[in-house]
Amino acid sequence: METLLKSNPLEKLNSTSVVSGARAVVETLIAEGVDLMFGYPGGAIMPVYDALYDYQSEINHVLTRHEQGAIHAAQGYARATGNVGVCLATSGPGATNLITGIADAQIDSTPIVCITGQVASALLGTDAFQETDVVGISMPVTKWNFQVTKAAEIPRAIAKAFYIAKSGRPGPVLIDITKDAQFETFEFHYKPFKSMRSYVPIYKLNLNRIEEAANLINSAKKPLVVFGQGVILSEAEEVFKTFIEKAGLPSAWTILGLSALESDHHLNVGMLGMHGNYAPNKLTNECDLLIAIGMRFDDRVTGNLDLYAKQAQVIHIEIDPSEIGKNVPTDVAVLGDAKQVLHELLLRVEKRNHQDWLKEFRRLEKLEVETVINKEFYPTTETLTMAEVIHGINQKSEGKAIIVSDVGQHQMIACRYSKFSESRSNITSGGLGTMGFCLPAALGAKLGQPNREVIAVIGDGGFQMTIQELGTIFQTGANIKIVILNNEFLGMVRQWQELFFDKRYASTQLVNPDFQTIAKGYHLKSKKIQTRDELANGVEEMLNHDGSYLLEVMVGKENNVFPMIPTGAAVSDIRLK
Amino acid sequence: MMEKRRYTISVFTEDRVGLLNRVTIIFTRRKINIDSITASVSEIKGVHRYTIVVQESKELVKKVTAQIEKQVEVLKAFFHEDQEIIHQEIGLYKLPTQSLFLGGKAEEIVREHHARILSIESDFTVVEKTGHPCETTALFNALSPYGILEFVRSGSVAITKPMKTLAKYLEELEKEIELN
Numbered sequence: 001m002e003t004l005l006k007s008n009p010l011e012k013l014n015s016t017s018v019v020s021g022a023r024a025v026v027e028t029l030i031a032e033g034v035d036l037m038f039g040y041p042g043g044a045i046m047p048v049y050d051a052l053y054d055y056q057s058e059i060n061h062v063l064t065r066h067e068q069g070a071i072h073a074a075q076g077y078a079r080a081t082g083n084v085g086v087c088l089a090t091s092g093p094g095a096t097n098l099i100t101g102i103a104d105a106q107i108d109s110t111p112i113v114c115i116t117g118q119v120a121s122a123l124l125g126t127d128a129f130q131e132t133d134v135v136g137i138s139m140p141v142t143k144w145n146f147q148v149t150k151a152a153e154i155p156r157a158i159a160k161a162f163y164i165a166k167s168g169r170p171g172p173v174l175i176d177i178t179k180d181a182q183f184e185t186f187e188f189h190y191k192p193f194k195s196m197r198s199y200v201p202i203y204k205l206n207l208n209r210i211e212e213a214a215n216l217i218n219s220a221k222k223p224l225v226v227f228g229q230g231v232i233l234s235e236a237e238e239v240f241k242t243f244i245e246k247a248g249l250p251s252a253w254t255i256l257g258l259s260a261l262e263s264d265h266h267l268n269v270g271m272l273g274m275h276g277n278y279a280p281n282k283l284t285n286e287c288d289l290l291i292a293i294g295m296r297f298d299d300r301v302t303g304n305l306d307l308y309a310k311q312a313q314v315i316h317i318e319i320d321p322s323e324i325g326k327n328v329p330t331d332v333a334v335l336g337d338a339k340q341v342l343h344e345l346l347l348r349v350e351k352r353n354h355q356d357w358l359k360e361f362r363r364l365e366k367l368e369v370e371t372v373i374n375k376e377f378y379p380t381t382e383t384l385t386m387a388e389v390i391h392g393i394n395q396k397s398e399g400k401a402i403i404v405s406d407v408g409q410h411q412m413i414a415c416r417y418s419k420f421s422e423s424r425s426n427i428t429s430g431g432l433g434t435m436g437f438c439l440p441a442a443l444g445a446k447l448g449q450p451n452r453e454v455i456a457v458i459g460d461g462g463f464q465m466t467i468q469e470l471g472t473i474f475q476t477g478a479n480i481k482i483v484i485l486n487n488e489f490l491g492m493v494r495q496w497q498e499l500f501f502d503k504r505y506a507s508t509q510l511v512n513p514d515f516q517t518i519a520k521g522y523h524l525k526s527k528k529i530q531t532r533d534e535l536a537n538g539v540e541e542m543l544n545h546d547g548s549y550l551l552e553v554m555v556g557k558e559n560n561v562f563p564m565i566p567t568g569a570a571v572s573d574i575r576l577k
Numbered sequence: 578m579m580e581k582r583r584y585t586i587s588v589f590t591e592d593r594v595g596l597l598n599r600v601t602i603i604f605t606r607r608k609i610n611i612d613s614i615t616a617s618v619s620e621i622k623g624v625h626r627y628t629i630v631v632q633e634s635k636e637l638v639k640k641v642t643a644q645i646e647k648q649v650e651v652l653k654a655f656f657h658e659d660q661e662i663i664h665q666e667i668g669l670y671k672l673p674t675q676s677l678f679l680g681g682k683a684e685e686i687v688r689e690h691h692a693r694i695l696s697i698e699s700d701f702t703v704v705e706k707t708g709h710p711c712e713t714t715a716l717f718n719a720l721s722p723y724g725i726l727e728f729v730r731s732g733s734v735a736i737t738k739p740m741k742t743l744a745k746y747l748e749e750l751e752k753e754i755e756l757n
């Protein structure tokens with residue numbers, strides 16, 4: 001008897017093969033190099049799922065428990081690997097459930113291709129069952145989107161989607177395919193998409209600008225590099241390091257740039273922004289030259305724009321022309337891919353050693369260590385701090401793990417204190433700040449980087465936003481270490497209520513389920529830690545366990561994250577307490 | 578805050594369903610009201626152009642134009658102040674034929690305003706005026722006493738004064754892309 005899973009062997013396609021649109025979707029994905037995707041089936045996408053059934057050895061389709069889980073997993077995969085993340089969903093609610101992740105990928109420049117099923121073309125616009133205008137809905141949050149109504153459009157539309165998603169400044173693309181187009185048959189031809197006249201992914205380098213930038217760098221007395229994810233996206237880590245070393249440039253990172261430069265590099269001066277390090281925030285307003293590389297001056301990084309680095313000249317190295325001058329006026333704008341630009345700049349900068357200036361950073365850093373960090377790592381309180389958990393993880397992982405964080409206090413703590421020795425190791429929802437991102441993103445990261453340790457650091461609030469993905473983790477057998485930093489509060493909001501709303505804790509207290517029992521339900525090994533004595537062993541046991549593990553750590557309920565730049569204040573007004 | 582002025586944004590695009598929506602969203606996001614918008618073909622086959630008029634500060638218009646140009650399938654976007662363009666719009670006015678011709682004054686108004694009568698039916702007459710928005714408004718005000726039944730304005734269309742052609746820009750774009 002034939003088992004259900006065994007399917008008919010497929011004949012290889014040749015240049016005149018007639019196939020269904022659904023099969024063309026799968027063939028095109030394979031041609032684009034896809035071997036892993038995340039999704040959730042439903043009526044309007046069933047033909048594609050049916051086609052996938054024949055390609056199980058070529059494409060691993062991971063069934064998540066919610067479409068939001070699928071797209072965050074695709075994002076985690078893309079962030080960890082640099083490849084395009086792919087997800088699949090049905091029309092209507094399936095498609096709308098993707099929107100949060102699409103918006104997240106758009107603002108964090110993550111290459112994603114979403115394929116959604118749509119009602120048959122004859123029904124478009126009639127409020128048919130599960131019809132939603134996903135092209136309209138996703139327009140503001142996609143780099144590009146397109147509705148396919150004829151099978152013959154499929155190979156080109158999908159090839160173009162991949163080209164757009166990964167080229168230039170990456171972003172999410174959505175292809176909506178009507179059900180009749182999935183059924184329709186046509187002669188399949190696939191051709192990679194190479195270029196289009198109405199889209200310039202990377203502008204030609206202007207060597208004059210590079211010359212000007214180099215001159216500024218060579219004559220600066222107090223230069224400061226602020227770098228973002230652009231360094232990672234353009235795979236510029238090596239040349240970036242050589243460049244800052246040659247010119248002796250103290251370098252600070254945004255949370256999306258984190259891990260592009262190893263944590264213990266002597267020129268790494270820490271984290272920018274609201275909960276960043278004291279020194280780089282303070283000295284942003286003292287430097288004479290600010291060199292921004294692949295970052296976009298987000299308001300969480302700049303604080304009050306009217307008081308941001310006014311004394312400094314600004315060089316902005318950026319791939320996206322619309323980012324130049326968007327928030328911060330620029331003296332020298334260098335349009336281009338960070339890697340190409342840095343290669344050229346490297347040739348033109350002179351060897352420098354800004355020792356005294358670097359010492360300024362170290363002096364302020366010491367202040368932060370004494371007043372904040374030591375208290376976080378070696379608290380005198382009975383309750384555990386989030387930072388000592390991260391510190392404990394650092395000691396065991398030695399900076400080699402991929403740290404995925406959710407959104408809130410624990411995210412800021414994870415970004416502030418995690419140590420990294422490899423790029424693409426810090427995965428977090430930066431621009432959108434999407435709670436619920438972490439758990440599915442960690443799964444995607446692990447499936448993309450199976451040989452790396454993946455540690456998900458999550459708050460008790462955000463964990464419950466996509467907790468159902470424990471089911472996906474169980475079903476895939478992925479090995480993910482989940483650390484819940486449980487303060488029984490929506491901690492970050494509670495912190496703001498404490499500091500700016502008179503301690504009026506409106507709807508931030510959580511009465512949580514027993515996470516240990518939940519872990520058990522998903523056959524996850526787990527442990528709950530309440531005291532300092534248990535911490536080191538707990539972390540060790542988790543990391544040594546062969547398979548997924550949930551470590552729940554009870555932390556101080558009303559601890560706050562410091563330093564902090566209050567909203568509307570200047571970066572230099574960063575408060576240590 | 579910089580001073581708000583009238584800016585005309587010309588957007589050259591591929592001919593694609595939904596692209597106009599993608600472009601207008603950029604204004605909606607920043608809560609910018611569009612005074613007028615027109616879409617039409619251009620001198621180059623397959624290239625469409627939108628003419629969008631807004632009252633905003635130069636700084637903001639510059640940023641919005643960059644965000645428009647960034648859209649995939651938008652070829653080029655420019656913004657201009659009034660002195661850099663020749664712009665016109667059409668106003669159509671529908672009036673009761675009786676009230677318009679009985680006193681004899683209306684015809685005079687039409688002539689004075691360099692407008693023309695497009696159509697005279699037994700019950701209504703349609704007048705057309707091409708000009709700047711202030712001119713179509715002036716005619717509206719002048720005709721108002723005669724009972725305007727319907728009034729519509731086309732929205733501005735504009736031709737720029739600089740001599741660089743769209744074809745030249747496209748050529749440059751294609752060179753930029755080849756290099757990648």
Ligand SMILES: Cc1ncc(C[n+]2csc(CCOP(=O)(O)OP(=O)(O)O)c2C)c(N)n1
Binds near residue numbers: 409459
């Ligand atoms: C989807 C979503 N809803 C609401 C918020 C607003 N928000 C930001 S942080 C936060 C609290 C997070 O609490 P928890 O997950 O327990 O983490 P903690 O701050 O305690 O570490 C909330 C509600 C958000 N970022 N995302």
